[in-house]
Amino acid sequence: MEQTDNLIKLSNGQVLSKETIDGDIATINFGPTHPATHGIFQNILTVDGEKILTSVQTVGYIHRAFEKLAERRPYNQITPITDRLNYCSSPINNLGWHMTVEKLLHVEVPKRVQYMRVIIMELARIADHLICDSIIGVDTGALTSFFYPFSEREKIYELYEEMCGARLTTNIGRIGGFDKDFTPVFHQKLKEFLKTFPKAFEEWNGMLERNRIFMDRTRGAGPISAERALAYGFTGPNLRAAGVDYDVRVMHPYSSYEDFDFTIPVGVNGDTYDRFMVRQEEIRQSLRIINQAYNNLPEGTFHADIPEFFLPEKADVYNNMEALIYHFKIVMGESEVPVGEVYHSVEGGNGELGYYLISDGGRAPYRLQFRRPCFIYYQAYPEMISGANISDAVITLSSINVIAGELDA
Amino acid sequence: MTNNELLDALHEHLGTKLIVSEVLFDTLVIEVAAADAFGVIELVKNDSTLSFNFLTLIGAVHYPEEKGRELCVVYHMHSWKNAIRLRVKSYIPQENPSIKSLTPLFDGANWQERETFDFFGIQFEGHPNLTRILNMDEMDYHPMLKQYHLEDETREDKDDRFFGR
Structure with a gap:
């Protein structure tokens, strides 16, 4: 200066x-x-x-060179890297990566897998939005709003745990499907969640949505117009809060999203309150999608028939020569991958999460680039807070859902 | 709009500027000369029928074997009006890795180009602040280039033939 x-x-x-x-x-x-x-x-x-x-x-304090790491790892070993991007909704990252590899391999997964994925991904979206919205509450001075949905998030983490054994960095699913079908405990916990969550959610929502103090603090804080948001490459709830109804699930449906009936909420002013409201409504829409997917869950197997990538049953490995060979090849990362170049994107917790994958036929990708939504829209932050108070800068930062792991890759 | 219709429209608008085009996994990929890249993207952005209004991603790929065109700058464009994607590629030599910056067209290109500079050393001409972004400022090389191996090459305890690449 x-x-x-x-x-x-x-x-x-x-x-x-x-x-x-x-x-x-x-x-x-x-x-x-x-x-x-x-x-x-x-x-x-x-x-x-x-x-x-x-x-x-x-930025860059926790840069871990994911794109470089990915150039030395077999495809199935890249999934744990994707966990660590947006760690508030890691199942979306994992399943998006599996879909990218399946696209490269020309694999069509069974309808049941697609519906199972939708259920898991929408649970992850709910967890992601719960964290973000409850943190806006914390930053406006209401700690209760953080602790109250904590127990609901815990139920989602228990569902992850039942499917993959982990809670935060999930590494859920496999290339071609899931490692197992929904277990009886999963069914029971999911039914319980679908029954109790709407009530708990509305109770928590009632604490903030029309709260005079909360509205006064968040309305007009950190606004961005639709035009500026588009120029900065915003996607996800932050763009929708500015009034643009772009959603990857609708424009380029993947994993059978075209089968479900849901609406895209949009805001008007693109301020902190609108971002909060858009996320709250997306939670309701996610619940609608989960209900539809779960009630119409097709019969069938939980994985595609791709022995080169999907681990065989352990009993077969001991008794069947072919299964043993495939097991060895998958674990050692020796499966053949075709040459190709593919871009696939999914609607992540905070925007369009893309995977640009170039394969030269080797065991590891030749190049893998992640489209990390919050890295792209975080550059608008100085413009959003210019002229605002420091306390508004704090709630703007929490309401745009910037996740350090995704920002720094 | 289908990829064929898009390709016809691009042929009409670009003529000989369009060097190579192919469809890879439902996405039309075109190659243009580095000098034309900015103009082509400006054209597809502002054309009212094509309307590639959204810059999805900027990245680069290093092909050390291809002499004179070692670095490939990749732009992922998206037309929301037509719900179609387009990938624009430009190859540039490693001795003089320079291409015009997209920041006048998209503010969102700013950090993406800084990241590409940081990892590949590509100079984006006209960028307002082309400095490192994820790596520390003192770093004196561009780590995503293929000549920099992920692991210490002097290691003898690990045989690469068995572990991935």
Whole structure:
């Protein structure tokens, strides 16, 4: 920051006259390890009193070189990497990756697998939105709104646990389907969840939705227009809050999403309140989709018939020569993959999650690039908070659902 | 709009600028010269029928074997009006890896180009702030290039033939 007698030059090149400044100009570090940033993000804010003039972002604190790692791993070993992108909804990342590989292999998975995937992915979307919306509550000063849906999220994690044994970094499913069918415990827990969750959700929603304090704090905070959001490459609930009804599930349906009846909620102003409301409505729509998928779950097997990629039954491995060979090839990552180049995207928790995969026929991808939605839209953050108070910057950051793991890859 | 209709429209608009085109897994992929890439993307964005309004992704791929065209810059475009995707590729030599920046067309290109510069060393001409983004500023190489191996090459305890690549 350079100063002359009556001009101040800010770090982004903007020049202000001292007459327009109310208080003193100060530079503060918001992050990287600040309790209000919910992750490792640094914003160097130039403030005039409480008003934000500019913000310079630093990202990359937890960069783990996923794209480089993927170039040395067999396809099935890349799934655990995808867990660690948006770790609030890792099943969507896992299943999106499986679908990408299946597209490359020209594999059609059974209808039952597609419906099972839809159920798991929509559960993940609910968990993702529950976290994001409850954190907006925390940042506006209502800790109850974080703890109350915690027990509901716990039920979703128990469902993951029943299917794959893990809760956060799930590595759920396999290339070609799932490792097992829905278990009796899963059925029982899912039915219980579908019965009790709507009531608990509406009770929690009632705490915030028409709450005078919450509305006053969030309405008009961190707004972005549809036009600017599109220019910045927004996708997901943040774009829909600005009024654009783009949803990958509808425009390019995958995993039988065309079979289900659901609506895309859109906002008007693109502010924090609209983002909150869009997510809340998406939770209701996700529940609708789960109900439809679960009530019409087709009969059939839980995996496609691709022995080169789908691990055989353990009993067969001991008693059947062919199964033993395939088991060995899959575990050692020696399965043949065709040459090809494919882009597949799914509607992730916070936007269009894409996988750009180039295979040269080797055991590992030649190049794998993730389209990480929050990396692309987080660059709009300085524009969204310019002129706002620091406390508005905090709720804007939590309401755009920036997940450090996905941001930094 | 189908890929064939899109290809016909592109032939009409671009003429000889369109070097190669193929359909890979339902997506039309076209190759244009690096000097034309900006103009082509501007055209497909602003044309009212094509209307590729959304920049999905910018990335790069390194092909060290192909002399003179080692680096490939890949733009994923998406037309929401026609619900169709288009992939635009431009090859550039590693000695002079330079291509025009898309930041005047899409603000969202800013960080994606910084990331591509960070990992592949591609110079985006006209970018307002082409600095490293995910790696630290002191780093003196571009790690996604194929000559930089993921693991220490002096290791003798691990035989690559058995583990992936």
